[in-house]
Amino acid sequence: MLKLDMGFLEGKKILIVGVANKFSIASGIAEAMHKQGAELILSYQSERLKDKVMKLGDDWNCKTYIECDVSSDESISNMMEVVKDKWTYDESISNMMEVVKDKWTYLDGIVHAVGFAPANELDGDFIEAATRDGFKIAHDVSVYSFTALAKAGRPLMEGRNASLLTLSYLGAERTLPNYNVMGVAKAALESTTRYLANSLGQKGIRVNAISAGPVKTLAASGVKSFKKMLSYNAQRAPLKRNISTSEVGNAAAFLCSDLASGITGEILYVDAGFNITAMGDLSEVN
Numbered sequence: 181m182l183k184l185d186m187g188f189l190e191g192k193k194i195l196i197v198g199v200a201n202k203f204s205i206a207s208g209i210a211e212a213m214h215k216q217g218a219e220l221i222l223s224y225q226s227e228r229l230k231d232k233v234m235k236l237g238d239d240w241n242c243k244t245y246i247e248c249d250v251s252s253d254e255s256i257s258n259m260m261e262v263v264k265d266k267w268t269y270d271e272s273i274s275n276m277m278e279v280v281k282d283k284w285t286y287l288d289g290i291v292h293a294v295g296f297a298p299a300n301e302l303d304g305d306f307i308e309a310a311t312r313d314g315f316k317i318a319h320d321v322s323v324y325s326f327t328a329l330a331k332a333g334r335p336l337m338e339g340r341n342a343s344l345l346t347l348s349y350l351g352a353e354r355t356l357p358n359y360n361v362m363g364v365a366k367a368a369l370e371s372t373t374r375y376l377a378n379s380l381g382q383k384g385i386r387v388n389a390i391s392a393g394p395v396k397t398l399a400a401s402g403v404k405s406f407k408k409m410l411s412y413n414a415q416r417a418p419l420k421r422n423i424s425t426s427e428v429g430n431a432a433a434f435l436c437s438d439l440a441s442g443i444t445g446e447i448l449y450v451d452a453g454f455n456i457t458a459m460g461d462l463s464e465v466n
Contacts, residue, residue, distance in 0.1 A: 187217030188437045193286065195263060197223045197248060197329065198293030199233050203397050205347060206293035207236060208425025209432040214240035216433050218289075221266060223248040223259060250294050250325035253332075260332045263287060287336035289436040290329050292346040295322040297362045303404045306360045318365040323372055330376050330387070337385050343436040344380070344387040346373060347428075348447060350455055352391065358404040370447055377445030386444035388435050393423045393451030416460050418453035 224233040297318035351363035377387040
């Protein structure tokens, strides 16, 4: 039972893949999970980003950082080996021999905050911008990487009410200007979330996604006219504002906690209610 003076992620071991800078949604998730008591391991894409990610991790008491290219199964496998070495379950002396006999390594959650498409694919009309190579890249990096992480992490998560979490966007189900192939990839990602939930449920692993509203991040800046999208979203959303990375982080912390133990295969909207609207204020129409 959770003590009142503890965070609801106290004792949870969570791997976050996709932290790039302090403005990213992944950073908001890491911050929220740290506040709720989770112990974190962060991955970084390349040596170029290592120092930046480590500087962020210092604020979250993170001690372990792992380089991982999510487009490479070998890189993901190597990352999980580091996770095993880091998080080995250590019981009291009375059970020490059992631990020695059968070492128990575990993981309570994986956050997949990864998405990419070539910039030329995110500018203009979908059919004009679309290319075979761009389609492959967007789906490999943004979609299959989630399945690859699930495959590699499954042995560490089975039977623990563990949680896999990914990030989507409304462009998965509705057309949005310039979002193009990323919208197609996000649709595939949401479907992947449901199929993974069905596949891993019997192993005690939950799988969910958060469909976040537009947030001013470096990644989002790659979408043409993104500032206009922010303004439009704030005008149309029932709450009449945009959301923050901390609001996404709080929702993510909840979904990866035991408080959400009965939730799997769901897409949770954190978008100030924008997704429920079909028409704006008619008083604005001439």
